[in-house]
Amino acid sequence: MALKRKRSNSAPRLLEPNEDTWSTSSTSSNRQFELAATEFTVKIDVPKQPRNRKKPKAKFEVDIISKLIIQPSKWHRMRSYSSFINSEITFKRGDIVEVKRPGNDGVPGERREWIAKVLDVRADDPSHVYVRIAWFYWPEDLPMGRMEYHGRNEVIESNHPDIIDAMTVNGKADIKEWDEEDEDASIEGYYYRQQFDYLSGQLTTPRQFCICKRYYNPDTKIVNCSECQIWMHEECIIKDAIRRHKKSSLTAKISDDLKSDPNPTPLEKGANKSRDKTKKSTSKPDQGIAAVLFEGKIRIREVTKKGDNDSDSGLDSDTIIDEDIHCLQCGEVVS
Structure with missing residues (x-):
């Protein structure tokens, strides 16, 4: 014993x-x-x-x-x-x-x-x-x-x-x-x-994720596309949405400028470009764009500067735009 x-x-x-x-x-x-x-x-x-x-x-x-x-x-x-x-x-x-x-x-x-x-x-x-x-x-x-x-x-x-x-x-x-590699791991x-x-x-x-090929911080959100099975960072989806809206805002401003002066006089070679600075701008105020993922959508808001309530999209600055999330790789709507 x-x-x-x-x-x-x-x-x-x-x-x-x-x-x-x-x-x-x-x-x-x-x-x-x-x-x-x-x-x-x-x-x-x-x-x-x-x-x-x-x-x-x-x-x-x-x-x-x-x-x-x-x-x-x-x-x-x-x-x-x-x-x-x-x-x-x-x-x-x-x-x-x-x-x-x-x-x-x-x-x-x-x-x-x-x-x-x-x-x-x-x-x-x-x-x-x-x-x-x-x-x-x-x-x-x-x-x-x-x-x-x-x-x-x-x-x-x-x-x-x-x-x-x-x-x-x-x-x-x-x-x-x-x-x-375990998709169901908690x-x-x-x-x-x-x-x-x-x-x-x-x-x-x-493991690399998203089209950016960076890694995943579990303290942030990540979204899966059921069509092509790619996982996308919330940050990348938001950046893409902001980039697209800034591009559309810039296009709208250029369009407005062309409409206000349909026959612009080209500058002569060697002319002083600074003299055009005194010309009153007809473009709309700068827009600040913010976006978040909310209830399966991208929620976008244009924050108008200079106190103008008209955004380039025709919506006032208090209007929130909800869009579908599209896959950054295949373009399909992410449900």
């Missing part, structure tokens, strides 16, 4: 089939570049590759254990466990966990905990339990910084290795992988879709 040892309710303990339950206590440690490291140091047995801006995708491998040099060598003599318990929560290999961040006072919206994936659990004795992990990154922590397509709840998986003390693990992180809470390769400094490329 296995011997059960007395344990503390707050200290992490190890669990493995047919193994004793150990009580453990340890000192805190965390990311190697912000806190004093544990007694172990982790180095990678390959030269770090320079970043290549033309490289389209990173070669990502989560667990680079074969490339790690861990010192002191006693790490390899320590017993490996499948899981451990801290604060009555069981943590297993493969779990994504929260790691205590120094100075985090728990105020919502301020400093967030660090995130890591558990790859291995080892113990030297009941007072020294260590976890080998791979860090996740918040987008602003990446070498290239936060991109425009990164959502506010987005994190980045990496193979950045480290060894931390089990006492620094606060809880499980509710983070799901988002497969962008994005709720925290998620990740990209990987950062610590060896090369490269970030994997997300």
Whole structure:
């Protein structure tokens, strides 16, 4: 019969089939570049590759254990466990966990905990339990910084290795992988879709959307055309609508100018063009155009400047125009 040892309710303990339950206590440690490291140091047995801006995708491998040099060598003599318990929560290999961040006072919206994936659990004795992990990154922590397509709840998986003390693990992180190729995938809470390769400094490329071939920020809207199956950014649809209305407004102004002076006198070669500046303009006031997507339509409003209530479309400035959304690729109406 296995011997059960007395344990503390707050200290992490190890669990493995047919193994004793150990009580453990340890000192805190965390990311190697912000806190004093544990007694172990982790180095990678390959030269770090320079970043290549033309490289389209990173070669990502989560667990680079074969490339790690861990010192002191006693790490390899320590017993490996499948899981451990801290604060009555069981943590297993493969779990994504929260790691205590120094100075985090728990105020919502301020400093967030660090995130890591558990790859291995080892113990030297009941007072020294260590976890080998791979860090996740918040987008602003990446070498290239936060991109425009990164959502506010987005994190980045990496193979950045480290060894931390089990006492620094606060809880499980509710983070799901988002497969962008799955059209029915829902994005709720925290998620990740990209990987950062610590060896090369490269970030994997997300899926391209829309005719602009840019990426998708889930904090914004995106519209699908059922005819050609393209997904379009809300921003691109709005820009196209504004461009078309500005073009029609310009055409109307030119038409009005030609009607007011059907037989314009051409300027002689070398004539001073500035003398025409005194001629009173017959064109209508400038128009500012705004647009939004609303209830499956493009809602457009022309804001008249100079206090004129007549817009180029013949509508006053308080009139809202609702148009069908047309696909930017095939031109079909998007229902």
